[in-house]
Amino acid sequence: MTAQANQSAAPAHIETDVLVIGAGGAGMYAALEAAKAGASVVLADRSLIGRGGATVMAQMTVAAALAEQTPDHWEHHLADTLAAGRGLCDERLAALLCEDGPHRLREMDGWKVGWAREDGHIKQAQAPGHDRPRCAYVDFLSTGPAVSRTLRAQLNLSSGIRRIGELVIVDIALHEGAACGATALHLPSGEAVTLAAKAVVIATGGLTGLYRRNSASSNMGGDGYALALRVGAELIDMEFVQFFPIGHLAPRLVGMDPIMWDPFRYKLGGKLLNAEMREFEQDYATPDTRSDGRYVLTRDLATYAITREVEAGRGSPAGGAYLSFQHLPEAEIRSAFGPVVDRLAANGIDLTKRPVEVAPIAHYHMGGVRVDDTLRTAVPGLYACGEAVGGANGANRLSGNAITEALVFGASAGRNAARHAQRNSARWSAPAADPALNLLRSAVRRDAPNPAAVIRDLKALMADQVGPFRTEAKLQSALAAIARMKSEIGEVPFSSTAAFDPVLVDWLDLRNMLLVAQSVAMPALARTESRGAHQREDHPGLDESWCINQIVALSGDSALELRRAAPSSGRAAA
Amino acid sequence: MKATLAIQRGVPGEVPRVDNFEVAFEPGQSVLDGLRALRCEADPSLAFRFSCINANACKECMMLIDGKVDYACTVRLKEGVTVLGPLPKKALVRDLVTEIAPPDERLLPRR
Numbered sequence: 001m002t003a004q005a006n007q008s009a010a011p012a013h014i015e016t017d018v019l020v021i022g023a024g025g026a027g028m029y030a031a032l033e034a035a036k037a038g039a040s041v042v043l044a045d046r047s048l049i050g051r052g053g054a055t056v057m058a059q060m061t062v063a064a065a066l067a068e069q070t071p072d073h074w075e076h077h078l079a080d081t082l083a084a085g086r087g088l089c090d091e092r093l094a095a096l097l098c099e100d101g102p103h104r105l106r107e108m109d110g111w112k113v114g115w116a117r118e119d120g121h122i123k124q125a126q127a128p129g130h131d132r133p134r135c136a137y138v139d140f141l142s143t144g145p146a147v148s149r150t151l152r153a154q155l156n157l158s159s160g161i162r163r164i165g166e167l168v169i170v171d172i173a174l175h176e177g178a179a180c181g182a183t184a185l186h187l188p189s190g191e192a193v194t195l196a197a198k199a200v201v202i203a204t205g206g207l208t209g210l211y212r213r214n215s216a217s218s219n220m221g222g223d224g225y226a227l228a229l230r231v232g233a234e235l236i237d238m239e240f241v242q243f244f245p246i247g248h249l250a251p252r253l254v255g256m257d258p259i260m261w262d263p264f265r266y267k268l269g270g271k272l273l274n275a276e277m278r279e280f281e282q283d284y285a286t287p288d289t290r291s292d293g294r295y296v297l298t299r300d301l302a303t304y305a306i307t308r309e310v311e312a313g314r315g316s317p318a319g320g321a322y323l324s325f326q327h328l329p330e331a332e333i334r335s336a337f338g339p340v341v342d343r344l345a346a347n348g349i350d351l352t353k354r355p356v357e358v359a360p361i362a363h364y365h366m367g368g369v370r371v372d373d374t375l376r377t378a379v380p381g382l383y384a385c386g387e388a389v390g391g392a393n394g395a396n397r398l399s400g401n402a403i404t405e406a407l408v409f410g411a412s413a414g415r416n417a418a419r420h421a422q423r424n425s426a427r428w429s430a431p432a433a434d435p436a437l438n439l440l441r442s443a444v445r446r447d448a449p450n451p452a453a454v455i456r457d458l459k460a461l462m463a464d465q466v467g468p469f470r471t472e473a474k475l476q477s478a479l480a481a482i483a484r485m486k487s488e489i490g491e492v493p494f495s496s497t498a499a500f501d502p503v504l505v506d507w508l509d510l511r512n513m514l515l516v517a518q519s520v521a522m523p524a525l526a527r528t529e530s531r532g533a534h535q536r537e538d539h540p541g542l543d544e545s546w547c548i549n550q551i552v553a554l555s556g557d558s559a560l561e562l563r564r565a566a567p568s569s570g571r572a573a574a
Numbered sequence: 575m576k577a578t579l580a581i582q583r584g585v586p587g588e589v590p591r592v593d594n595f596e597v598a599f600e601p602g603q604s605v606l607d608g609l610r611a612l613r614c615e616a617d618p619s620l621a622f623r624f625s626c627i628n629a630n631a632c633k634e635c636m637m638l639i640d641g642k643v644d645y646a647c648t649v650r651l652k653e654g655v656t657v658l659g660p661l662p663k664k665a666l667v668r669d670l671v672t673e674i675a676p677p678d679e680r681l682l683p684r685r
Contacts, residue, residue, distance in 0.1 A: 254650070256630070497668070506618065
């Protein structure tokens with residue numbers, strides 16, 4: 001068993017200047033920038049390097065004021081980002097995203113990411129919520145894989161970055177109140193590992209893995225938020241989970257990301273129909289809706305529209321809406337979808353013959369770790385970047401901002417973590433790892449309740465009671481159920497066997513997921529209004545007095561505390 | 575509908591055993607859907623790799639399916655027996671998990 005194996009020998013120990021946790025787009029960019037600034041870097045991921053995370057799954061577009069398609073300025077991008085965020089954006093972070101975005105996209109262009117081009121310039125598409133064409137992409141549905149591959153190639157070229165996959169970070173280690181490294185479980189051996197680092201960067205992505213239907217990798221259960229909370233960092237805007245309105249629902253589609261339909265809907269004007277085969281988006285359009293003339297509704301309103309149609313008994317058979325391309329000639333479908341037509345055919349889908357069914361799917365988390373304009377958390381030496389950061393997108397994220405955020409915040413966090421490491425001498429002390437090592441050593445061979453089934457139940461609970469449409473009763477019942485699950489799994493890890501132990505991993509995940517689920521439900525219950533991605537059926541409509549951020553932190557006695565803060569304004573220098 | 579998954583289990587140095595599991599499925603569901611359901615319903619210690627679940631983006635769920643190297647996320651469940659084993663040319667870690675990480679992205683040198 002893991003326990004005895006670990007007691008017999010000292011754990012493997014690794015030293016580095018900067019530890020980056022998570023090797024998606026943000027983590028890879030952070031590692032590259034930290035190394036460029038002269039730091040030694042360990043880039044750790046619980047999955048294989050470059051395979052997990054959200055970036056590799058992203059099929060859509062990347063927003064930046066490149067002014068290639070049409071005149072533009074980052075201030076216009078910022079205005080759209082702030083408007084979408086419904087008054088809650090941290091303006092410093094949003095400005096950093098918009099101002100530095102073009103530099104990062106051009107750097108990626110120089111690294112041959114392959115942005116789609118037209119007439120000699122980078123092609124920028126119009127996406128909902130943007131005032132002009134601003135979104136670069138890589139055809140066909142290849143934006144994320146191309147970004148991921150490009151950053152991986154840069155990692156291979158750079159020196160000073162050690163990549164370690166299959167490493168589950170159990171806890172960040174603290175010495176005298178500052179981050180000094182982490183304790184990890186090495187999956188293939190089942191052994192504990194300690195990592196000393198002068199600065200630590202959380203790049204673990206969001207929490208959509210907490211929901212039954214999601215477009216995330218299996219490792220997106222919000223573990224970085226729990227790591228941050230347990231060392232005293234704060235979380236912000238946790239109640240804002242973005243649901244992507246037209247995630248694939250039926251027929252069963254394998255080998256493709258469920259969020260694949262959006263660019264085609266955009267390119268071709270795919271129609272969203274209810275069971276009566278009638279377009280219904282216009283019924284939900286309000287005068288303040290930002291529309292580009294082809295898309296009627298932004299994501300939060302489209303999610304609302306589809307859910308309402310289903311509740312009114314006008315849903316498709318599987319419980320969503322129809323997405324139809326049948327009004328288009330076959331040749332036009334073939335030309336827009338390219339090789340994707342054949343992948344659809346392999347799934348028995350012929351768009352000229354019948355529509356597919358789509359429904360909202362958990363897609364992105366606006367909230368996250370609270371940082372200042374240098375991406376530093378409240379804990380000295382601890383940084384965060386990418387989707388793991390909260391604040392830049394407020395109550396609702398603009399289409400195209402997620403990859404931009406990964407690149408911009410990754411670069412900034414990596415650079416600032418390297419600077420911190422250069423200014424601070426090593427502060428590793430072995431006792432800093434003891435709590436996490438003792439936790440791993442205490443594991444007992446046990447699989448009841450089955451932790452995989454508890455995770456499945458938690459995802460169902462979050463979808464049904466902490467989903468896009470909330471009520472006080474649902475949220476109260478969710479918090480009670482989360483507390484019951486916490487007591488069921490207890491404080492002693494379950495394990496099965498040493499090598500690649502999925503029972504232990506599920507238990508460690510649940511320890512994080514339950515804390516994070518509570519960090520979402522608690523502020524959702526407190527926010528008695530509807531704003532952006534947070535919709536309260538018992539409190540419809542925006543309440544101006546709620547133009548305020550909620551902050552979640554762990555108190556001394558390990559209880560979650562909620563407090564309020566006015567949104568940060570003022571600009572950061574990029 | 576019901577599928578039977580005959581899964582090779584064990585760690586290096588042990589004689590591999592085959593466990594048979596029955597799993598209910600809807601037409602169109604993948605072998606990975608079946609494996610994930612089994613962990614919830616029958617045996618949470620069953621080890622296999624996956625990350626992206628659905629998109630065939632991560633390529634982690636590669637295994638031997640009815641004697642052929644394939645992705646568990648794209649092969650559909652079928653009625654009757656489907657035989658699953660670890661990749662034959664990679665070092666076994668446990669059950670369906672093999673060592674597929676590039677050597678310079680591992681903690682420990684090649685075993």
